[in-house]
Amino acid sequence: MKFYDSIGPNPRMVRMVMAEKGVTLPTETIDIRAGVNRSGDYIKKVPTGGTPALELDDGSIVSEITVIAEYLEELHPAPALIGTTPEQRAETRKWVRIIDLGYCETMANGFRATQGRPMFDGRFPLASKSAGEELKAIAAKKLLWLDALMSGDFVCGDRLSLADILLFCFVEFGAQVGQPVPAGATWLPAWHQRIAARPSAAA
Template identity: 55%
Template sequence: MKFYNSVGPNPRMVRIFMAEKGVTPELVDVDLRGGENRQSDYMTKVNPMGQLPALVLDDGQVITEITAICEYLDEIGKGDSLIGKDARERAETRMWTRRIDLHICETMGAAFRFGPGLKMFQSRIHCIPAAAEDFAQIAQEKIAWLNDQMDGKEWVCGDRFTMADILLFAFLEFGANVGQAVNDNNKNVIAWMERMKARPSAAA
């Protein structure tokens, strides 16, 4: 397998997941800042959406979208499932992954692309600079909501470490580097972040 890798929270999330599952595909670094992923060669041969990351299987099939990649890796990798061992656990993991993706990752990403990252993204996607601050505020509101939901929990799904934790960690780490750090009042989330940082996979 080949994993088309770059800077950014999306590839970071999958790299952590791969480390947790003991999967080591060949890494192919793509220059995201330079727009290599938007060139015809990448869009024709790998991902017509021009996005990263992408996983190319040995038979040539390409899988994109981070949760889809991770679900595939979960099935072929080592150790316990990071999605769930039964229908109930899988539903819970997917529920929290969807909530985090929609309400925190998407809003945090939009705030960056429309604000600090505008120069890089304005020629690639439709940007709304006037909305950058609002998206950043929405992300923080949802982090505060999640903080309340995390009360008494070790991980997002209680005592189960899952894909939802990895997704959240990759984006909160990204946010801290682009002016969207978690508010100090969110003690549950901050304590959870320290537990995430302590995992060997955090070095991926």
């Protein structure tokens, strides 16, 4: 197996999953700033151009971060990041979907349409700059909504899950691109410190 890595929150999430599971793979770093992911051999392997991706020993490709995480969980079930029971897996997948669609995509699209526009313009359709600012405001509201729902050490109560890793990587990325955790959050700051203290956060 080969791991196609790059900068950005998506590859970092998979690196954290691998670190939590003690998995190491041969890695090739894709220069997305130079658009390597949008041309040549890579775009033939991964038609969306997204990073990261796994190339399996038979040459087939596993892409999309939650799919990669699910695949790695099946290969390396311990420690469980999705769950050990149907109920735990359902809970994790619920929060992963809520966080991904409600916050991660909204925040990322806001970034691409504003600060990230010089890099992404011309590569794929973008919202207008004004819509990008609205998306960033919506993402902040989504974070505060999530913050108000949480009470345990982790998104899924007392167990670390893929939902925490996804949220952590995008919260950290948001802080780097002008979208910090909004004032008024009460759960997120302590939660962030807990995840940031884990060795996998350095991945």
